[in-house]
Amino acid sequence: MYSANFDYHRAKSLSDAQRLLASNPGAKLLAGGHSLIPLMKLRLASPSAVVDIGRIPELRGISKSGDGIRIGSLTTHAEIAASADVQKSAAALAEAAGLVGDPAVRSRGTIGGNVAHADPASDLPTVLVALDAKIVAIGPKGERTISADGFFTGIMSTTLADDEVITAIVVPALAKEQGSAYVKFSHPASRYAVIGVAASVTSSGGTCSAARVALGGLVPHATRANAVEKALVGGGLDTTAIGTAAAKVGTDLGNEVTGDIFASAEYRTAVAPVYVKRAIAAAAARAGLA
Amino acid sequence: MELSVSLTVNGRRYDRQIEPRLLLVHFLRDTLNLTGTKIGCDTSQCGACTVMLDGVAVKSCTCLAAQADGSSVTTIEGLAPDGQLDRVQEAFWEKHGLQCGFCTPGMIFATKALLAANSNPSAEQIRHALEGNMCRCTGYQNIVRSVQAAAAAGAR
Numbered sequence: 093m094y095s096a097n098f099d100y101h102r103a104k105s106l107s108d109a110q111r112l113l114a115s116n117p118g119a120k121l122l123a124g125g126h127s128l129i130p131l132m133k134l135r136l137a138s139p140s141a142v143v144d145i146g147r148i149p150e151l152r153g154i155s156k157s158g159d160g161i162r163i164g165s166l167t168t169h170a171e172i173a174a175s176a177d178v179q180k181s182a183a184a185l186a187e188a189a190g191l192v193g194d195p196a197v198r199s200r201g202t203i204g205g206n207v208a209h210a211d212p213a214s215d216l217p218t219v220l221v222a223l224d225a226k227i228v229a230i231g232p233k234g235e236r237t238i239s240a241d242g243f244f245t246g247i248m249s250t251t252l253a254d255d256e257v258i259t260a261i262v263v264p265a266l267a268k269e270q271g272s273a274y275v276k277f278s279h280p281a282s283r284y285a286v287i288g289v290a291a292s293v294t295s296s297g298g299t300c301s302a303a304r305v306a307l308g309g310l311v312p313h314a315t316r317a318n319a320v321e322k323a324l325v326g327g328g329l330d331t332t333a334i335g336t337a338a339a340k341v342g343t344d345l346g347n348e349v350t351g352d353i354f355a356s357a358e359y360r361t362a363v364a365p366v367y368v369k370r371a372i373a374a375a376a377a378r379a380g381l382a
Numbered sequence: 383m384e385l386s387v388s389l390t391v392n393g394r395r396y397d398r399q400i401e402p403r404l405l406l407v408h409f410l411r412d413t414l415n416l417t418g419t420k421i422g423c424d425t426s427q428c429g430a431c432t433v434m435l436d437g438v439a440v441k442s443c444t445c446l447a448a449q450a451d452g453s454s455v456t457t458i459e460g461l462a463p464d465g466q467l468d469r470v471q472e473a474f475w476e477k478h479g480l481q482c483g484f485c486t487p488g489m490i491f492a493t494k495a496l497l498a499a500n501s502n503p504s505a506e507q508i509r510h511a512l513e514g515n516m517c518r519c520t521g522y523q524n525i526v527r528s529v530q531a532a533a534a535a536g537a538r
C-alpha cells in the first residue's frame with residue numbers, strides 16, 4: 093500500500109524541527125513511524141509534508157533529574173523496558189513498554205509518538221496518567237509542562253497543538269513505600285490493549301495513603317478510576333479490600349466503554365474488575381504492602 | 383518531490399532517487415529486485431517483511447526508505463554467501479521450521495534479533511520474541527524447535 097504523496101524533511105535538531113513545522117503548514121512529525129505510517133498507508137492521514145525527527149540526538153535517552161526520571165520523547169519502547177532506572181522507580185512503565193506490540197514494534201516506536209498519537213488501545217498513556225507523569229512540549233510560544241492526567245481528551249486527541257513538539261516525559265520519583273504495576277489484556281493479533289490497567293499505591297504504616305488507578309483500552313482515552321481510588325485510600329490492601337475497590341470500576345466506566353468485533357463493551361465491562369484487581373495487587377506487592 | 387538516498391544493502395551501496403512515500407520493503411523488492419523479503423499483511427502485523435536495519439530487526443513495510451537513508455540493511459539474500467546457509471537458516475532446514483517458506487525470512491531475522499540478546503532462550507521466550515511473526519503453515523512447533531537448535535549450535 094502506498095500513502096498519498098508528501099514532501100519529506102529530516103530535522104537535524106529540535107530548533108530545525110520547529111522551523112520545518114512552521115514553514116510547512118499541514119506537516120506531521122515522524123518519529124518511529126509505527127502509528128503514522130500505517131495511518132498514511134490506509135490514507136486515514138495524508139499530510140502534505142512529513143518532518144522526520146527520528147535522528148535528533150537531544151530527544152533521545154533516559155536520565156535521572158531532580159524531580160524523577162526524564163525520558164526523551166524519541167526513546168523507544170525497547171529502551172524504556174530495558175532501563176534499570178525505569179524498572180526501579182516506574183515499574184509500571186517498564187512493564188507496559190515491554191508489552192507494546194512485538195519486539196520489532198518496540199525497537200521503532202517511541203514514547204513521544206505513542207503519547208502524541210493517543211490511540212485509545214495504547215499502553216503508555218494509561219501508565220503515565222497513573223504515575224502522575226508530566227509531558228514536556230515546546231512550541232512557538234516556548235516550553236510548557238502538561239500533566240498526563242488531562243492531556244488525553246478523546247480518541248486520538250490531546251491538548252497538544254499542531255506546532256508543538258513533545259521533548260520529554262517526566263515521571264516523578266517514587267515515594268517511600270510506593271509501588272506501581274501495569275496489567276494488560278492484549279489483542280491476540282495486534283497486541284494492542286483490549287483492557288489496560290495501571291495502578292500506583294502508597295502505603296503509610298500498612299494503610300493505603302494514596303492511590304492512582306488508570307484505565308485504557310476500553311475507554312476513549314486514558315482515564316482515572318476515581319471511584320476505585322477513593323475506595324482504596326484509607327483502607328488496607330488485603331485481597332478483600334482490593335477486590336471491593338476494584339468492583340467500583342463499573343461506576344468509573346459508566347456507559348463510556350468501547351466495544352468492537354473482538355470484545356463487546358459488555359464483555360470488557362465484565363472483565364475490567366479482574367484486571368483492576370490484578371494491577372492494584374501487583375502495585376501493592378511492590379509497595380511492600382501485600 | 384524526489385529524494386536522493388544512499389543505503390548499504392547486504393554490504394553493497396546503492397544511491398537512488400526515490401519518492402518520499404517509498405517504503406523500505408518496496409525499495410528492496412521493486413527497486414533492488416531483492417524479493418526474498420516478503421509482503422504478507424502490509425499492515426505491520428505479520429512480520430514477513432522483517433529485515434535487519436543497522437542491526438535491529440524491523441518491519442520494512444512500516445519504514446520509509448527515506449528513514450533508512452545512510453543505514454545498513456541486511457535481507458535474507460545477504461545472510462550468507464551464495465550457496466551457503468547461515469546457522470539459523472541451517473537450523474530451520476534441519477528442524478522443518480518451514481513449509482511454504484513465506485514467513486521464513488522474517489522468522490529468521492526475528493530469531494537473529496532474539497539470539498543476539500539471549501543466546502539460550504526458553505521455549506516461552508522464543509514464542510514471546512516471535513510474537514510479531516505469523517506463520518500460516520507450521521503451527522509454530524517446528525519453528526520453536528528450529529530456534530532452539532540454532533541456539534544450541536551457537537548461532538547469533
Ligand SMILES: Cc1cc2nc3c(=O)[nH]c(=O)nc-3n(C[C@H](O)[C@H](O)[C@H](O)COP(=O)(O)OP(=O)(O)OC[C@H]3O[C@@H](n4cnc5c(N)ncnc54)[C@H](O)[C@@H]3O)c2cc1C
Nearest residue numbers: 123124125126127128193201202204205214215258283284
Ligand atoms: C503492529 C503494531 C502493534 C502495536 N501495538 C501496540 C501496543 O500494544 N500498545 C501500544 O501502546 N502501542 C502499540 N503500537 C503503536 C506503537 O507503540 C507506536 O510506535 C506508537 O504509538 C507511536 O510511536 P512512533 O514513534 O512510532 O510515532 P509516529 O508513528 O512517528 O507518530 C505518531 C503520531 O505522533 C506524532 N508525534 C511523534 N513524535 C512526536 C513528538 N515528539 N511530538 C509531537 N508529536 C509527535 C506524529 O506526528 C504522529 O501524529 C503498535 C503499533 C504497531 C504497528
Ligand code: FES
Nearest residue numbers: 422423424429443
Ligand atoms: S508485511 Fe510487514 S508486517 Fe506484514
Ligand code: FES
Nearest residue numbers: 481483517518519
Ligand atoms: S511456512 Fe508458510 S507461512 Fe510459515
